[in-house]
Every structure is written in C-alpha cells, then in structure tokens.
Amino acid sequence: MELLEQYICKNGAVKEGDVLKVDSFLNHQMDVGLFAEMGKEWKRLFADAPINKILTVEASGIGIACVAAQEFGVPVVFAKKAQSINIDGEVYASKVQSFTHRRVYDVIVSKRFLTPDDHILIIDDFLANGCAVNGLIDIIEESGATLEGVGIAIEKGFQEGGKLLRERGVRLESLAIVDAMDAATGGLTFRH
C-alpha cells in the first residue's frame, strides 16, 4: 500500500536491533486518517470473505482494528494480556512471546465473544516472528470459529512470521512488507 510506505519512509526510523520506529503515526501517536485508508484497503482485499468479527491484541492493534472495523461494519474483540477481575472465568488463553518487550505473556479472550459461528479477521500493527498472530490463531481454533485471514500493517519480511503463515495456507495481507532495513543508513527495502 503506497500511502503506508510513504508514511514509513517519511516518518519512520530504523534503529539497531531490527527495530522500525513508527510511533509517530502507528503505535503511540496514531493517525486515524491513515487507519481509515488501511481499513478500506483490507476491505477491498477481503471483499469476498464472510467476516463478521475482527480480533486483535492489546494494545497497539486496537486503534487500527477499530477504525478498520467501521469499513467492515463488524465488532472488534481484543485479546487481553493479563487476567482481570472483570473477565469471567471462562476464557480462551494462549501464550505469546513479545519481540518488543522480550518476555512471554498470556493472552485471553472471553468465550462469550468467540463462537463456532464466527468468521474472524485478525488485525495487528506488526508481524515479525508471528508469535502474537499465532497466539490469536490458537484461540480461534480452540473456539471453533473460522479464520478468514490476517491483516497486518507492517510485516518484517526478513523475519519468518509471514513466511510460516503463508506456508500454513493462512490468507495474509500485509499492507507494507519491509524486506531489508539498515540502521546505519536508515535505508528501507519494500517487497512489491
């Protein structure tokens, strides 16, 4: 998606340790006009899929998912990162290893919000090693719901998450795929 690549080139920064900083528009400060365009693009790409719910994970996926959900006219469910006293005991759970925070955490979704009748689109901001998306897919499979696809804003094409998902037959639509980046020069190579 050309608009997203333009945002990344203009406002992103490549840091040591394979970190792509896009916190001025994607995951700390959030440009909701861009999110609306991303939502339209996913709606175009998944136009034939009978999606009735979007699933994401807190925190940085939530804003993108909610704006995109308006294009689909469906509700969003976000997986929570820790047990809360406001969650009923009946939850689906999976473990996720965070690249950013370098730790493992539990993600949970109330069983009331995922059923065998649901057709789910997963939305998230980043795909690197794929751990967050795999955790969400585990939860969807446990619930008996149908995974229709995965929509990612930025895929790090030099990490294996996207490749492994495509090999499994998951319908994956990443709006920008970064195949290489160089912290010394700030250079970025996109897959087209």
Next chain:
Amino acid sequence: MELLEQYICKNGAVKEGDVLKVDSFLNHQMDVGLFAEMGKEWKRLFADAPINKILTVEASGIGIACVAAQEFGVPVVFAKKAQSINIDGEVYASKVQSFTHRRVYDVIVSKRFLTPDDHILIIDDFLANGCAVNGLIDIIEESGATLEGVGIAIEKGFQEGGKLLRERGVRLESLAIVDAMDAATGGLTFRH
C-alpha cells in the same frame, strides 16, 4: 446519552464490588458503531474547543478514542503502561492506581507527542476514582499543553472522581453517569 444508557441497560451487568460489566460492547468486545455515535456526541459537546489531539491510556480507551478522533479530525496519543524498548528515553510519566487490577502502574507518553502548542481532549471508557484521568492531566501539565476537557463513556457517579474533576474546573463530559447500582437486583440509576 440515551443510546449509551440503552446499551448499558440491555447488555451491561452489575456485579459485586461496584463492578459494571460492559465487556460485550465497550471494553473487550467493542461496538464501533456505538463508538462513532459517542464520537459525534463529544464533537457536539466540545464544538467550541480548539482540540488538536486526543489523549487516552491503554488499553480499553484506545478504540473509543480512535473512532472519536475521526469526528474531530485529529490524531490520538495513548499513554503506555510500561517502559518499552521502542520508546525513546524522553518521556513524561505519572503513576496511576487501577481500580480494576488493584495495583499501581506507571503511564508514559513520549515528549515528542505532547507540546505547549497542543490542545488536548482526554478520552477514556470509565471514570471511577479518577486516577487514570488525573495521571493523564499530570502528564499534560508537565508538557505545557492545554487541557481542553475530558470525555468519558461511563462515569460512576457514586465514586468521587467526577466530582473532584468538576470542582477543579475541568470540563468533563460523561456520556452516561451511573449514580447507583445494585448487584442483587441488577438495578441501575442514571443521573439526568
């Protein structure tokens, strides 16, 4: 706001310990159509305020803030609950006591995204003791930005957060104010 009160009466549940469960439409599963109507109502209520940015806190405020921000045509910044390696060292920070999770956590905002030129609307899902909003106000004051007001979905009017903010002269617009609730009967009394 009548539509929000209808959602609360139809889909909410009163639990022991002053817990109002609204996770089927507000803060776990999220009804983005409702959020759009809430955004329109805040836009009407704050029509005269020169708001150029919305500030919220992860996680459950993010979806509401992003959909509402589309009505205002402004970006959203969300305060993060823990230090991340993707955040630069230069942050504003405050401590918040969570009613839901019964613990104290740090919230941080990058100094790049709050400046003395900013006119801020705070958006959050719940107002009870006001700790989260007060933490965000501390951060706004530290940055030199101007607080234009606070938009809350559901205020627990029987806790003191809203009263104290109004006494301080903060412009507070809660779309539903629950003055009393009874876990035994499920009864709810709204302020009008």
